[in-house]
Amino acid sequence: xxxxxxxxxxxxxxxxxxxxxxxxxxxxxxxxxxxxxxxxxxxxxxxxxxxxxxxxxxxxxxxxxxxxxxxxxxxxxxxxxxxxxxxxxxxxxxxxxxxxxxxxxxxxxxxxxxxxxxxxxxxxxxxxxxxxxxxxxxxxxxxxxxxxxxxxxxxxxxxxxxxxxxxxxxxxxxxxxxxxxxxxxxxxxxxxxxxxxxxxxxxxxxxxxxxxxxxxxxxxxxxxxxxxxxxxxxxxxxxxxxxxxxxxxxxxxxxxxxxxxxxxxxxxxxxxxxxxxxxxxxxxxxxxxxxxxxxxxxxxxxxxxxxxxxxxxxxxxxxxxxxxxxxxxxxxxxxxxxxxxxxx
Amino acid sequence: xxxxxxxxxxxxxxxxxxxxxxxxxxxxxxxxxxxxxxxxxxxxxxxxxxxxxxxxxxxxxxxxxxxxxxxxxxxxxxxxxxxxxxxxxxxxxxxxxxxxxxxxxxxxxxxxxxxxxxxxxxxxxxxxxxxxxxxxxxxxxxxxxxxxxxxxxxxxxxxxxxxxxxxxxxxxxxxxxxxxxxxxxxxxxxxxxxxxxxxxxxxxxxxxxxxxxxxxxxxxxxxxxxxxxxxxxxxxxxxxxxxxxxxxxxxxxxxxxxxxxxxxxxxxxxxxxxxxxxxxxxxxxxxxxxxxxxxxxxxxxxxxxxxxxxxxxxxxxxxxxxxxxxxxxxxxxxxxxxxxxxxx
Numbered sequence: 038x039x040x041x042x043x044x045x046x047x048x049x050x051x052x053x054x055x056x057x058x059x060x061x062x063x064x065x066x067x068x069x070x071x072x073x074x075x076x077x078x079x080x081x082x083x084x085x086x087x088x089x090x091x092x093x094x095x096x097x098x099x100x101x102x103x104x105x106x107x108x109x110x111x112x113x114x115x116x117x118x119x120x121x122x123x124x125x126x127x128x129x130x131x132x133x134x135x136x137x138x139x140x141x142x143x144x145x146x147x148x149x150x151x152x153x154x155x156x157x158x159x160x161x162x163x164x165x166x167x168x169x170x171x172x173x174x175x176x177x178x179x180x181x182x183x184x185x186x187x188x189x190x191x192x193x194x195x196x197x198x199x200x201x202x203x204x205x206x207x208x209x210x211x212x213x214x215x216x217x218x219x220x221x222x223x224x225x226x227x228x229x230x231x232x233x234x235x236x237x238x239x240x241x242x243x244x245x246x247x248x249x250x251x252x253x254x255x256x257x258x259x260x261x262x263x264x265x266x267x268x269x270x271x272x273x274x275x276x277x278x279x280x281x282x283x284x285x286x287x288x289x290x291x292x293x294x295x296x297x298x299x300x301x302x303x304x305x306x307x308x309x310x311x312x313x314x315x316x317x318x319x320x321x322x323x324x325x326x327x328x329x330x331x332x333x334x335x336x337x338x339x340x341x342x343x344x345x346x347x348x349x350x351x352x353x354x355x356x357x358x359x360x361x362x363x364x365x366x367x368x369x370x371x372x373x374x375x376x377x378x379x380x381x
Numbered sequence: 382x383x384x385x386x387x388x389x390x391x392x393x394x395x396x397x398x399x400x401x402x403x404x405x406x407x408x409x410x411x412x413x414x415x416x417x418x419x420x421x422x423x424x425x426x427x428x429x430x431x432x433x434x435x436x437x438x439x440x441x442x443x444x445x446x447x448x449x450x451x452x453x454x455x456x457x458x459x460x461x462x463x464x465x466x467x468x469x470x471x472x473x474x475x476x477x478x479x480x481x482x483x484x485x486x487x488x489x490x491x492x493x494x495x496x497x498x499x500x501x502x503x504x505x506x507x508x509x510x511x512x513x514x515x516x517x518x519x520x521x522x523x524x525x526x527x528x529x530x531x532x533x534x535x536x537x538x539x540x541x542x543x544x545x546x547x548x549x550x551x552x553x554x555x556x557x558x559x560x561x562x563x564x565x566x567x568x569x570x571x572x573x574x575x576x577x578x579x580x581x582x583x584x585x586x587x588x589x590x591x592x593x594x595x596x597x598x599x600x601x602x603x604x605x606x607x608x609x610x611x612x613x614x615x616x617x618x619x620x621x622x623x624x625x626x627x628x629x630x631x632x633x634x635x636x637x638x639x640x641x642x643x644x645x646x647x648x649x650x651x652x653x654x655x656x657x658x659x660x661x662x663x664x665x666x667x668x669x670x671x672x673x674x675x676x677x678x679x680x681x682x683x684x685x686x687x688x689x690x691x692x693x694x695x696x697x698x699x700x701x702x703x704x705x706x707x708x709x710x711x712x713x714x715x716x717x718x719x720x721x722x723x724x725x
Contacts, residue, residue: 292653292654292711293653293654295653296652296653296654296655296714299651299652299653300647300648300651300652302651303644303647303648303649303650303651303652304644304647304648305647306647307643307644307646307647308640308643308644308647309636309637309639309640309643310636310637310640311640367636370640
């Protein structure tokens, strides 16, 4: 694996990654849910042609995926890597995805809208993600007739996306906020100012791995820069809070704090069977140890990679045999040991 | 530490150690509880003189401990090493102990009886322990006038020791019997045939570290050889049962079995804070892994040593500062990591 996520970004002790996505539709075509196969095929082919034939796009090494031809396993891998949405993976209409070689740029064609442009960057890089999205958007807009209203802005299938069509989000690692219980307050405060927060992995409200996605909910009445700077501002406050709490927890009981981190590493390096949930929990503790300078011999980018590799589809892809539930926990443990030994 | 316990004995995958002790008293002296200080001093001095001046005893490097002069810490260390009894450590009368340099032979003077001779061997070596006890006994008997009755045998303070005055015991490591719950049945069966079973460490009936001491209860009406061969027979059956269960558990779920063992090792090698109870539990899992050939790079004799070193008094002796409860768990974790790294 050599995607964007193995690079280290700014503020990466708390901000795992930044993502911006734009929703766009094409004039004179119904929204994908109402589109017949022939028209849907036209939309896919048009966008595919523009991207694959563009000189500028060649450097990104885009690859086209016809969603009808992709196996469920391969679709699930794209979902686990956040390159396509879970809804997109199970859609039955004519649809496709264009993904750059570093997996930094992905375009979904005929998801909820005709076009979704998404850019992913490590650490806090919302502006960079936004710029790259805009470049892709300009390039496509020069060839496509976007559905646009002077009053509303970009028209989208769902009214929550109308206007800028932008959704900016960051993935945050918030172990200290979770440990101290402050995360609940932060979630409430975010909700009041139009910022959505949700756990990335794990069921219900429990965020396995202490990973949270924070994103704007409003797309209308603010321009892109306002949306991004608003989100940045919130993230910066949460990040500072998280850092302060980590330091306080460490200073309060240094040995217990280190014990917690080292035991997590010890289990990861030795387990023979481990669930995805448990590994995410342990990665979180190890990651905090690395980010606070307690663990010197583990690379936090390996942890980014591992968060992906332990997911069911990514895990299945790494072995030849078809994995059953019990096998999966065994193969996962073997893979984690192999990955972590490199840095021992 | 270079005592008897760092050597490997027969059947050491289940039998940790064998112990034989003899209870003896001297004619014309009241039992220790009724003895005035002057008489008690005579008993101590007599036995001390015989042992320290004997040519045969010189090779054992006996050292005399005046119990009045020994600090509580040093007394507790002797208790933790099973060289003196807990009761002996808190006695206020004139008393002393003679302990050989390898800590294989210990003599308590004025414990419950005037003389207790004890020999400890690694693994299943009840006959060797008994022979060595008998040699010490013969040597002392040639100079002392033992209290002996033709009808009853050796007379002792407590009627449960009368006759041979012998107590033979073995320390067994029974993780599989505990895991499967069979240990309860074994305990019941032993009770019915006059064999006592008790956990070595841990409070109540819970045996921390899955270590059990099995010993004869009857001293009257059987000779020494019958007592020892009876106990050997019981131990041999328990040992076989334990081995069979270990194999069955391993074969049933090999990965889960190994996972359990490796995680224990991973925690011991990484923890920064650990209680005595938790370390004994983890030692037990690691020990089983070593004894079954699953773990190759850990020496089970290091584990024997660690079982002693994690006890409070032995732990305190290893550091200069006086340890409080919280410090103890930290120092214990550091010491375990240091000891286990040697074999990494």
